[in-house]
Amino acid sequence: MRNYLKHYINGEWVESxxxxxxxxxxxxxxxxxxxxxxxxxxxxxxxxQAARDAFPSFSQTSKEERIKMLEDIAKEYxxxxxxxxxxxxxxxxxxxxxxxxxxxxxxxxxxxxxxxxLKDFSFMEHxxxxxxxxxxxxxxxxxxxxxxxxxxxxxxxxxxxxxxSPVVLKPSELTPFAAIILTEIFDKVxxxxxxxxLVNGSGSVIGDGIxxxxxxxxxxxxxxxxxxEKIMKNAAETIKRVALELGGKSPLVIxxxxxxxxxxxxxxxxIATNSGQVCSAATRTLIPSSMKEEFEKAMVDALxxxxxxxxxxxxxxxxLVSKKQWDTVQSYIEKGMDEGATLIAGxxxxxxxxxxxxxxxxTIFTDVKNDMVIAQEEIFGPVMSxxxxxxxxxxxxxxxxxxxxxxxxxxxxxxxxxxxxASGIRAGRIKVNDTKADFSAPFGGYKxxxxxxxxxxxxxxxxxxxxxxxxxxxx
Ligand code: NAP
Ligand code: MG
Numbered sequence: 001m002r003n004y005l006k007h008y009i010n011g012e013w014v015e016s017x018x019x020x021x022x023x024x025x026x027x028x029x030x031x032x033x034x035x036x037x038x039x040x041x042x043x044x045x046x047x048x049q050a051a052r053d054a055f056p057s058f059s060q061t062s063k064e065e066r067i068k069m070l071e072d073i074a075k076e077y078x079x080x081x082x083x084x085x086x087x088x089x090x091x092x093x094x095x096x097x098x099x100x101x102x103x104x105x106x107x108x109x110x111x112x113x114x115x116x117x118l119k120d121f122s123f124m125e126h127x128x129x130x131x132x133x134x135x136x137x138x139x140x141x142x143x144x145x146x147x148x149x150x151x152x153x154x155x156x157x158x159x160x161x162x163x164x165s166p167v168v169l170k171p172s173e174l175t176p177f178a179a180i181i182l183t184e185i186f187d188k189v190x191x192x193x194x195x196x197x198l199v200n201g202s203g204s205v206i207g208d209g210i211x212x213x214x215x216x217x218x219x220x221x222x223x224x225x226x227x228x229e230k231i232m233k234n235a236a237e238t239i240k241r242v243a244l245e246l247g248g249k250s251p252l253v254i255x256x257x258x259x260x261x262x263x264x265x266x267x268x269x270x271i272a273t274n275s276g277q278v279c280s281a282a283t284r285t286l287i288p289s290s291m292k293e294e295f296e297k298a299m300v301d302a303l304x305x306x307x308x309x310x311x312x313x314x315x316x317x318x319x320l321v322s323k324k325q326w327d328t329v330q331s332y333i334e335k336g337m338d339e340g341a342t343l344i345a346g347x348x349x350x351x352x353x354x355x356x357x358x359x360x361x362x363t364i365f366t367d368v369k370n371d372m373v374i375a376q377e378e379i380f381g382p383v384m385s386x387x388x389x390x391x392x393x394x395x396x397x398x399x400x401x402x403x404x405x406x407x408x409x410x411x412x413x414x415x416x417x418x419x420x421x422a423s424g425i426r427a428g429r430i431k432v433n434d435t436k437a438d439f440s441a442p443f444g445g446y447k448x449x450x451x452x453x454x455x456x457x458x459x460x461x462x463x464x465x466x467x468x469x470x471x472x473x474x475x
Pocket of ligand 2 (some may be wrong): 203
């Protein structure tokens, strides 16, 4: 049992001032694997005060000190590798390989990238008539979801530390244990007292408390649009800056010269990885009408390469995070059938032989029209909508006909068409074919996918204010 009933405030593990606790469930076994305390507003106030007290000195640490701190964190993070992987598999249900190659690595990459980005980061620029100084924004409140327990926490914390901003973190109560390990890492490497504070608790108490707190200057949130809206409204009362990383309904545009097998596998990979619980996943695959039959068959064939089952047994697709998420995904699959889309793989109910655990059948709908609910709303499960198009203009129009704009993907060969499609999609991150990840590249959304950019130097900028000095004496 992992029972973590303390919060981390001002460099120490402290008792919660409340007595409420919450059980954490392993979604593969449905068993309770531990408990956390649900913090109170009093706990939050203490954490915010600790961060405020840390601000004058932490924000004035040198760039070199902060680079060293981030590098030390990355090293200690590596020392905790096995534990991080196991923990994410237990709390999220992510297969061990994905916990390692995706979750563990993303956390590591954000800390090392922040150190790298900081090396070239300029906090002062002299222009002809003025000097620009970038200064720490103040105290930051971080609210993170359950689908990437080390990625979203790490990118926010790494950027905040790079900028010298003390933070208060509230991770998701569904997957709180990875953040406990991160906290132990910060404690071990000697992050200054008060620069990092962890308060566990519910969204309605601690999350709400962060977004409305008068002593928090900036809130960085990742999660659902509905919560993002509440956070923005709350933050408005104290004119707090907010960064929101919300949902997506990203298109994968297959060009007519694409290798069908490779592209179909890439499409299925989007809904299989992390069981489709990925904000930037492609969940609408757009194929040329002429390719319809061949491509759909290739997608169904590709499914066999992504086995569903016990995350500890070498499978590729684990369970969803919770019963609630399972119910939501089931209702979307039902909705797709009601709307008249054609089911060519998957469907409702649990996969055969997987009665325990929140497993879902990877599901592919074809003949989807873009105005169907399954093509418009974020499902956050392994469900793909396949749509057809006749011209690239039409593919771009369908791609953009959603409220979201987080990511877009294009697969094919002709450079001019790849460029045209990449430019035409209104989204914050476009990936052409199987290009590898780049942690220095900005990440964030257009439209209702959010506000702001994380990762690399853009991530650091989020935690900074810009000051103009006219007549700065000397250089
Ligand atoms: P959520 O409710 O938005 O939760 C994200 C985080 O916000 C959690 O830490 C949550 O706390 C907290 N929160 C909840 N209510 C809050 C409030 N009023 N003020 C401040 N913080 C609050 O997301 P969810 O319920 O976990 O998932 C719902 C749907 O959101 C999913 O089905 C998916 O479509 C989408 N989602 C998107 C992303 C993404 O990466 N874009 C990530 C996760 C979910 P608790 O610990 O109490 O939940
Ligand atoms: Mg929630």
